[in-house]
Amino acid sequence: MSEPIPLDTCAVRLVDPERVAAVRERMPGPEQAQQLARVFHVLAEPARVRIVTALLEAGELCVCDLAATVGMTEAQTSQHLRVLRAERTVRNRRDGRMVYYALDDGHVRMLMDVALAHVSHDDRES
Amino acid sequence: MSEPIPLDTCAVRLVDPERVAAVRERMPGPEQAQQLARVFHVLAEPARVRIVTALLEAGELCVCDLAATVGMTEAQTSQHLRVLRAERTVRNRRDGRMVYYALDDGHVRMLMDVALAHVSHDDRES
DNA sequence: CCAACATCTTGAGATCTGCGCAGATGTCCT
């Protein structure tokens, strides 16, 4: 404890201390990094990816249809939707006793597209 | 295996079975969802986000400079670099006893930009 | 060859998260 990470003091040997300081200035701070990590963390689960991709196709679905689409129990789906809602990824609309979910953020589609392009590269060195 | 998720049998009531079937057809399958989740999982840690953003700024850094930049121990940095390398996110170049790391994929910058735009929105209705 | 250095790996401990089940909440139909 005490001083886990001194910001200015560098006890270890550095090859290029100037560049380290410069990059440190320009890169996002710890708080912003944590926000970014949280965004990705929401999509870091296959179950939630399937929910999101299903909503990308369907536009809007109730929980029971969504559960059937992704092949999970409704309770499980609901729990993942809670996580997605916490990050403003989906929004919910109540109609009677049903609750319809849809994507709330246009960025999600871009994230999925970029990630899909990444995995579609598929340059596995055989 | 056995049969965790029956694809055709739907024991629960569905509101719109046709749409469920249609969305099921067009959405990515379980394997692709897992690949997508793995991509996001790599970036779902603040430590790795900081490593990646540091490399976005610096272009290339050795492990000790990288550790100093993100404020972690070298062992910890090395371990996260291993995860990043497993997903083809970074590449390493050995020069003597130093190992220099750089981003290997152009998609990462797009992912970071989109995620940054998402968190910068910050339209929390207070 | 041996010592010093940069990096990598391994193991134990702690934390987090998803899954499955049961019960709670809220809404509609009669």
Added chain:
DNA sequence: AGGACATCTGCGCAGATCTCAAGATGTTGG
């Protein structure tokens, strides 16, 4: 109001993984 239905939440367990510390690996210089 009472019952049925759709959805949500709480708890316990299993699995993954982050952190920390120490040793192992590989490379350079004398």
